[in-house]
Amino acid sequence: MAVLSTLVPRRILAAVESMAPSGRHLLQMNAFATDAETPLDALTTYITPNDLFFVRHHWVPAIPDPASWKLTIDGEVSRPLALSLEELKQMPRAEATCVLQCAGNGRALHRPIVPGVQWSYGAVGNARWTGVRVKDLLERAGVRGAAQHLHTFGTDKPPMKVPPFYRSLEMEKVLADGIIAYEMNGEPLPALHGGPARLVVPGWAGDHWMKWLDRLSPQAKPQNGFYMDVAYRYPNEPGEPGVGKKPDEMHPVTELFVKSNITQAPSTVRVGSTATLRGFALSGAPDIAKVELSADGERWEPAHLLPDHDPYAWRLWEHAWIPTQPGKTQLFVRATDSRGSVQPKDAVWNQSGYLYNSWHSVSIEVTG
């Protein structure tokens, strides 16, 4: 049974017990429901540490007690199940190292401005998720062929008449790649990030990664409701920026778009000397093919991709830039993924601000 609790006691304890000086910090967007992004200059490692991983809650969550928590599987199955955390852990372990990015990451950068949490760059991270394959679990439950969509439910309950955050996603994707994760980077999945268990959908935006997961239900039809039929939808065709579209002119957000960010760059450099820039690149495709930098948006220099990689994980990159002319220079980065999709100069504007992926840039002062 879900324990109705807020994070208050935890926060008080943390405030009292961990007062040692530290530079590690998040950028809080909302105190409650809690939202916080990672500073871009902290996203420099292949694995994003748990305590620096962005936090995104719709409401003050009802966090389940791991000791009494159960994952129910019903719907189009011949053997409905209700498994405890211990029972889940006795199943074969599966692991995926991949990117989790909020669908709204970069919302603050869309123009015209759109409502919602004003994320800039840091509602993204790369982590190692460990748990059980969705495929193994659904096979154990005897999933039927009629099931085309997996309905997912978590324990967080909305206030007042706000519709619940119930979702579904295509069986084909979740059977191929989905994991029910109970560990994040080798630690029990933190409650802040959906513990005891959440859904992991490599390559897809965070709205599919149901936190505080407590029920899976394979069904013939997609889930209905506000968070399927109205929210988390993306235009079928780009429109005029600032002009909203009707829900039936849009489709659910699924795969991430190819994008790259610069996480480290010097503010000044001399003509003829080397400036080292670093960053990451990600996509809904399994890998990044190349990352390039340009001072004019026309002539592009390839960056060096670092070897660390797993399917749907990000690629770290670095680039040694040698300026030839003095003056303030804007350096742009763009990525191309393994399917050939190239990051666009301008993201497609949409009224909810999803999947922002315009070229990122830094300004560097080149001295003579």
Next chain:
Amino acid sequence: MRLWVAGILMLAAVGLWIVLGVRGKESVVPEAARTQAAQSQLPVLGSVVAPLPEGPGKSIAERTCLPCHSGDILRQQRLTEKQWTAVLTKMAGWGAELSDSDRVVLMPYLVSQFGPENNRFQPAAVRPIQP
């Protein structure tokens, strides 16, 4: 439900206590102060609650919006009157208690304080909660 509401009120109270009692006016740390923040003790994630700006409509905004949101979500919006109208309609449908007379006062407050020219919001640098 009652427990849940009590939880929110408690969180708000604790946040305000920390803001007023411990952090004073430094509750929101500007981006530029990040390096200084590295040497100082940061408030813990979720403990910093920035107050809504003064103005007619503030008390209605507090009563209408803050049961479910911290003031941050208002402070970071930069919306036109048309966009705020759509937001209020959505929130009223979801249970926000908002009479017609409240709306007459609240709309100008939202548009003047959190309109397209609003640039008051800076995310607060906060200490991560240890897993």
